[in-house]
Every structure is written in C-alpha cells, then in structure tokens.
Amino acid sequence: MALQASDSVDAPEALSVRTNAPLLEAQGLTLHRGDGVGVYDISLSLRRGDILGLLGLNGAGKSTTLRILSGLLVPDEGSVRIDGFSMEDTPLQARAHIGYLPDQPPLYDDMRVAEYLRLAGRVRGLSGDRLIERQARVTEQCALGDVQRKIIGTLSKGFRQRVGLAQAIIHQPSVVLLDEPASGLDPQQMDSMRQLIRDTGKEQALIFSTHLLAEVTATCNRVAIIHAGRLVADRPCGGDDLEQLFRRTTT
Numbered sequence: 329m330a331l332q333a334s335d336s337v338d339a340p341e342a343l344s345v346r347t348n349a350p351l352l353e354a355q356g357l358t359l360h361r362g363d364g365v366g367v368y369d370i371s372l373s374l375r376r377g378d379i380l381g382l383l384g385l386n387g388a389g390k391s392t393t394l395r396i397l398s399g400l401l402v403p404d405e406g407s408v409r410i411d412g413f414s415m416e417d418t419p420l421q422a423r424a425h426i427g428y429l430p431d432q433p434p435l436y437d438d439m440r441v442a443e444y445l446r447l448a449g450r451v452r453g454l455s456g457d458r459l460i461e462r463q464a465r466v467t468e469q470c471a472l473g474d475v476q477r478k479i480i481g482t483l484s485k486g487f488r489q490r491v492g493l494a495q496a497i498i499h500q501p502s503v504v505l506l507d508e509p510a511s512g513l514d515p516q517q518m519d520s521m522r523q524l525i526r527d528t529g530k531e532q533a534l535i536f537s538t539h540l541l542a543e544v545t546a547t548c549n550r551v552a553i554i555h556a557g558r559l560v561a562d563r564p565c566g567g568d569d570l571e572q573l574f575r576r577t578t579t
Contacts, residue, residue, distance in 0.1 A: 348375070349411075349412060350373045350374060350375050350409075350533075351374055351375060351376055351378075351410070351411050351425075351502045351503050351532070351533035352372065352373065352374040352397065352408075352409070352410055352411075352502075352503045352533050352535075353372075353373050353407075353408070353409040354370060354371055354372045354373070354396075354397060354406065354407070354408050354409075355371050355406055355407050356369050356370070356371060356405055356406035356407070357369070357370040357371070357393070357396055357403045357405070357406035357407075357408070358370070358403055358404050358405040358406055359392060359396060359401060359403045359404050360404055361392070365387060365389060365391075365392050365557070366389065366392065366557050367389040367392050367393050367396070367403075367554075367557040367558070368557045368558050369406075369558065369559075370393055370396075370406070370554075370558075370559055371406075371559070372397075372535075372552065372559075372562070374503070374533035374534075374535065374550075375533060376502075376531065376532065376533060377529065377530060377531075377533075377549075378529070378533050378534070378549065378550055379525065379526065379529035379534045379536075379547060379548045379549050379550065380533075380534070380535045380536075380548060380549075380550040380551065380552055381535075381536060381537075381538060381543065381544035381547065381548040381550070381551045381552070381565065382394070382535055382536065382537040382538070382552050382554060383537075383538060383539070383541065383544050383551055383552065383553050383554070383574065384537075384539060384553060384554040384555055384578065385539055385555070385578055386539055388539075388554045388555050388556065388557070388578075389554050389556070389557040389558075390507070390508075390537035390538075390539075390554055391430075391431060391507055391508075391537065392557075393537075393554065394428070394430075394505045394507050394535065394537055395430075396408065397426075397503075397505055397535070398423070398426055398428040398505050399415050399419055399422060399423045399426070400428075408422070409422070410422040410423070410425045410426055410502065410503055411425040411502040411503070413425065424452070424453070424499075424501075425501050425502040425503060426501050426502075426503050426504075426505065427496035427497045427498075427499070427501035427503070427504040427505070427532075428496055428504075428505045428506075428507075429489075429492045429493055429495075429496040429504075429505070429506045429507060429509060430507050431507040431508045431511065433488060433489065433491065433492030433495075434492070434495070435480050435488060435491060435492060436480060437479070437480050437481030438479065438480075438481060439479070439480055440476070440477055440478060440479055440480070441467075441472055441475055441476045441477070441478055441480060441483075441491055442463070442467075442476040442477060444480060444491065444495070445463050445466065445467065445472075445476075445491075445494055445495060445498060446459065446463060448494075448495035448498050449462055449463055449498045449499065452498065452499035453499065454498070454499060462498050462499065462500070463498065466494040466495075466497055466498050467494065469494070469497075469524070469527065469528075470490040470491070470493055470494040470524060471490065471520070472487070472490055472491065472494060475487055484517075485512050485513060485517065486513055486514070486516075486517030486520065486521075489509055489510075489513065489517070489521060490520075490521075490524070492509075493506070493509065493521075493524060493528070497528060497532075501532065502532055502533065503532065503533050503534075503535075504528055504529070504532050504533070504534040504535070505534075505535050505536075506525070506534070506535070506536035506537070507536075507537050508536075508537055508538060508539075509521055509525065509536055510522075510538065510540070510543055518543075522543070522546055522547045525547050526547060536548075541570070541571055541574055544565060544570075545565060545566070545570065548565045549564065549565050550562070550563070550564055550565055551563060551564075551565045551570065553573070553574060553577050553578065555577055555578045560577040560578075561573060561577055
C-alpha cells in the first residue's frame with residue numbers, strides 16, 4: 329500500500345481542541361461483502377487517552393473495521409466522525425486527523441529510513457521547520473536513530489514495524505489505527521511495540537487489532553471483542569473474567 333497523496337491537506341482545527349468531544353465516533357457501521365468478511369452495526373466512541381484493543385479471531389472483521397474507520401472502505405450503512413469531521417461529508421479533513429498502519433506497512437524497500445519519513449511528512453502536508461521537527465520527534469519516539477540512514481529493505485521485522493508506526497504518527501494525528509502491529513515480532517520486539525503503543529496512546533485515541541488476548545491485557549485500557557463481524561463486548565480492560573468472556577463470545 330503506497331502513501332496516499334490525497335491525504336496531504338492541512339488539518340483544520342479539531343473539535344476536540346475546543347471541547348471534550350470524542351476523537352472518534354462510529355455509528356452503525358455495516359458493510360456487506362461477498363467474501364464473507366463483512367461487519368454489521370459496529371459502533372465505537374473514543375476520547376483522548378483511550379487505547380482500545382480490537383480483539384477477535386482471524387476473519388472476525390478486525391481489518392475491515394479499521395479500513396472503514398480509516399476511510400479506505402465506504403460502509404453500506406453508518407457513519408464515522410474523526411475529531412468532529414464527517415468521513416462522508418469532509419473526507420479529506422477527517423483523514424488528515426488519522427494515522428493508519430495496515431497489516432502490511434506501506435514501506436518503500438529501496439529508500440532510506442530518513443528519506444522515507446521525509447516523504448511521509450510531505451505527503452501529509454508538512455514542510456520546512458515543522459517537517460524537520462516532526463521527523464526528529466518520531467525518529468526518537470520510535471527509536472530509529474541507529475537505522476535512519478539504512479535501507480528499509482535491510483531492516484528486521486521489528487524495525488520495519490517501527491518505521492511503519494513513525495509514518496503513521498508523523499503528522500500528530502488525533503486518531504491512530506494499527507492493524508496487527510505485533511504480528512510476526514519476537515518477544516523482545518513485542519515488548520518494544522507495546523511500549524510504543526502505550527506512549528502514543530497517551531495523547532491520542534488509539535485502536536489496534538489483534539487476535540492475542542495477552543496483547544490487549546498488556547497494553548490497553550479498553551477492549552472491544554469482535555466476532556463474525558459484530559461487536560460482542562466493549563468494556564474497560566482488566567478483570568479476571570476477560571479470558572472467559574473472550575472464549576464465551578467467540579465460540
């Protein structure tokens with residue numbers, strides 16, 4: 329997936345800057361798909377500081393839900409608002425407030441890390457001192473200093489995921505969407521990704537999808553369980569009954 333030049337708009341003043349409004353509001357999202365990976369009546373609301381784990385088995389509809397929230401898929405029914413901007417009526421403004429990392433990071437293997445992050449910033453409307461500032465910040469935040477001059481195609485899976493996250497947050501989006509960010513990582517890399525997610529979610533609303541209950545309990549303050557395209561639970565994370573709830577609602 330290539331970086332989308334259509335996302336290069338200056339983000340207008342967000343509603344959440346002026347009020348305590350939710351950063352993400354999704355109501356009644358429904359998408360019928362012939363391959364059977366549809367979603368049905370999905371509703372979510374997230375505020376700043378919410379880190380929500382979208383938990384479900386493979387094929388439950390996690391990726392489809394994130395693609396709708398990101399604006400890459402248009403639902404048959406329902407609505408999405410990002411920081412007060414309607415995805416239907418003002419899609420460019422809404423998407424300007426989103427950082428999205430798909431399951432396959434949109435990386436260019438022949439580019440150096442620093443070069444790629446500059447491109448990602450420019451695509452999202454950054455330039456001049458602001459671009460330099462944000463590139464330096466995400467390089468530090470994602471611990472990419474030692475690899476910023478390396479070719480992306482030579483990086484390990486863990487560093488590739490860090491670069492993917494850096495491009496997703498370089499423009500300081502209000503909402504961050506991560507699709508299976510820990511997939512394929514070794515235990516040490518998973519620990520690093522968990523910390524990155526926790527740090528990122530302090531100032532933004534963040535959703536990440538996973539099929540691993542341990543990832544949710546280690547990282548999130550909210551969990552939404554999705555099964556067969558429907559949300560079957562949405563609650564604060566924690567509690568001894570979460571594993572039992574997951575098993576009961578997905579079998």
